[in-house]
Amino acid sequence: MKEWLLVDGYNVVFNTPELQALDLAHARERLAVLLADYAGLTRHQVILVFDAHRVPGGVGGTEWLNQVEIIYTAEGETADSVIERRVGRLVANGTVYVVTADLIEQRMVWGQGAYRIPPREFWSQLKALRQEHGRYRKDRPADEYLENRLCPGTREALEAWRKKKLCE
Numbered sequence: 001m002k003e004w005l006l007v008d009g010y011n012v013v014f015n016t017p018e019l020q021a022l023d024l025a026h027a028r029e030r031l032a033v034l035l036a037d038y039a040g041l042t043r044h045q046v047i048l049v050f051d052a053h054r055v056p057g058g059v060g061g062t063e064w065l066n067q068v069e070i071i072y073t074a075e076g077e078t079a080d081s082v083i084e085r086r087v088g089r090l091v092a093n094g095t096v097y098v099v100t101a102d103l104i105e106q107r108m109v110w111g112q113g114a115y116r117i118p119p120r121e122f123w124s125q126l127k128a129l130r131q132e133h134g135r136y137r138k139d140r141p142a143d144e145y146l147e148n149r150l151c152p153g154t155r156e157a158l159e160a161w162r163k164k165k166l167c168e
Contacts, residue, residue: 002045002094006086006114007035007122008079009050009070011100015119032065038126039067041133044097047071047086051079080105087114 012031013019019027032048039046051073052058060074073082083098087109090096096114099122100106106116117125150158 002090003043004086004090004094004096005035005038005042005044005046006083006096006098007031007046007048008083008098008100008102008105008119009048010079011102012119012122015101016123018123032068032070034126034130036066036068037130041129045069049073049079049082051077051082080108084108084112087112090114 009028009031013024013027019031022030028050035046035048038044046068048068049071052060052075056075058073058075060077061072063070063072071082073079080100080102083100083105087096087098091113096109097117098105098109098114099117099119100109101119109116
């Protein structure tokens with residue numbers, strides 16, 4: 001059974017102190033990167049939606065960052081409307097979680113059979129997941145490093161090249 005996470009991007013940015021401290025473009029990028037990590041760690045399909053309904057001439061679009069689908073709405077279209085449509089299509093095929101602080105949106109997704117997660121709660125979950133994963137990675141043996149997986153001939157050739165460059 002598939003699991004999807006739909007995220008109202010600006011809702012998370014404006015409800016998370018760490019992201020609020022950044023300029024808007026950097027906050028969007030940071031959130032997308034963190035969600036890409038989240039998707040990799042949880043195997044959830046992640047859809048991140050940023051609305052541009054007040055941007056004159058905004059045409060919208062979609063891009064991908066690893067497993068994260070990032071949707072920018074067109075002028076006059078809200079993130080809420082995109083999320084509601086997606087929830088309606090996805091809920092029959094698996095479990096859908098929606099990250100939003102918008103009370104009306106929360107009720108809409110509940111009515112369609114999805115679950116909601118408040119942005120601050122999601123941010124706490126995300127930080128805990130990253131911290132847990134970080135501990136796991138630090139405990140792994142050093143044979144995970146590329147230099148320790150090279151065949152001896154390749155390793156010796158690279159080391160000789162490095163020493164030659166240092167001496168020049």
